[in-house]
Amino acid sequence: MDLMLLFFIFTLAAFLGFELIAKVPSQLHTPLMSGSNAISGITIVGAIIAAGTDDNSWLTTVLGTGAVILATINVVGGYLVTDRMLGMFKKKIVAKKEDRA
């Protein structure tokens, strides 16, 4: 793929990132942060490629496997913790409705 194309994608994604987060209520700041933290675990894709390459080098395999473990913790832990937090927000609405009923 052309290098310029990669820069092009990068630039557009940067502007998109700024636009997406412009107006978020402060009570969602923590879930937003841990949710986007989980997305940064996307480096798992690079980790898998590194760990799966068969180049007969133990160093690449060790580094790649380490990266897979760490990125997986980041991804799995990040999404689950975010879901757990948001679940508490949700539970409240239900509880409130029951109170009124």
Added chain:
Amino acid sequence: MNADTLINFAYIVASILFILGLKMLGRQASARRGNLLSALGMLIALVVTLLDRQVVNFTWIVIGLSVGAVIGVVCARVVKMTSMPEMVALLNGFGGLASLLVGWAEYGKIRAYGWDRYLAEFTGNPVFTSTVIFLAVLIGGLTFTGSLYAFAKLAAWVSGKPVIFRGQHVINGLLVLLILAGGAVAILASDPAIVLAGFTTYLVLSLVLGWTFVMPIGGGDMPVVISLLNSLSGLAACAAGFVISNNVLIVAGCLVGTSGVILSIIMCKAMNRSLLNVLFSGFGASAAVSEGGDGAVQGELKPISPEDAFAVLEAARQVVIIPGYGMAVSQAQHQVRELADLLEQNGAEVRFAIHPVAGRMPGHMNVLLAEASVPYEQLVEMDTINPMMPTMDVAIVIGANDVVNPAAARDKASPIYGMPIINAHEARTVICLKRGKGAGFSGIENQLFLLPNSRMLYGDAKSTLQSVVSEFKSISG
């Protein structure tokens, strides 16, 4: 359709899911679904990557995924809500280290293959690829040790006070120069031994720099630091994406990078300080010097017993509760909620006023109160509560300090002058729950505590609240 086309198509789908997910995370009603969508995007990206023709050996991938998933699930399950800032910092550090390892592994491959074979797989040229490997390792390394140090500060393994010493900026500056020099050598040299020396230099020093970078930043400024480190972990992934010319890494990493910057800026604005000031001023270490400025309020601290506090609260009709980091430390959120419920049964209207930087991460107080099932309709932001403050009978300040210090509005000599605060002092009576007589994070005496309408309720917030709650119960029961 060959495998490459399929993979790239799936990466587009994953990117769309990340974008939609982030967007939906920004609204209360859709936040949880947004998180699920983004997780689905991650799953798709992960699964199709297994089809990549470079991936031929699955043993280590499966082992890595299993080990990581088990650790991730356990962490997410057992972590207490009060420890959420530490957890986010730690996960973030792992993400950074993963990107560093990816950069390192690619460097190892280049050494093993030689450039010709390597560049047949990936787009680029030696200078470009070496540069982005440098960036992935540098940013990933910074993120890793910086997050670990932030974790240690938040978990109180080390003191949350800023660590300042003479020549700190000089040392950090030298580190940066050495890292850049190591990078330049690794990028431009052709002799493999010299390249290795440059690579090792910047790898090691990046890890050192992360540490020394967070060192002078105090515990109370952690909301800014955590969101900034979060942003950096995204940028590290993005750099790794450039190394292996992978679109989904670039898009997802970049989204995280920029959204993290926005969050950091929001936090800085809430403190009326610039990002540079937060990062480099060593705030809170030298603050005591400016004490006793023009606007200093004379007065004494007036302690109050839980019984008397109860008497004041029983008569109150309008109550506002202002939580701070102290509530998190004593894990008092459930007692706070219980007290709020009793007050409401007693006919009072109860609101929770949340300062944007209360606690140790963005939105920290909201999460804790949510855990204690406080309905979020009851939470009000600073700008909403301040005009109503003069009509409040009682303001209960629970472990908050700088965010309610009137010196921020009055005392030009105060280090926190100009920071927007919740005007607790305008309420008829202010009850301040506090562990002891010490100063807040900024190191300055809180003028609020000295005002004639303030009463100090000393002790651990959880047990003092418990006593007030049982007073209420003994009346009604």
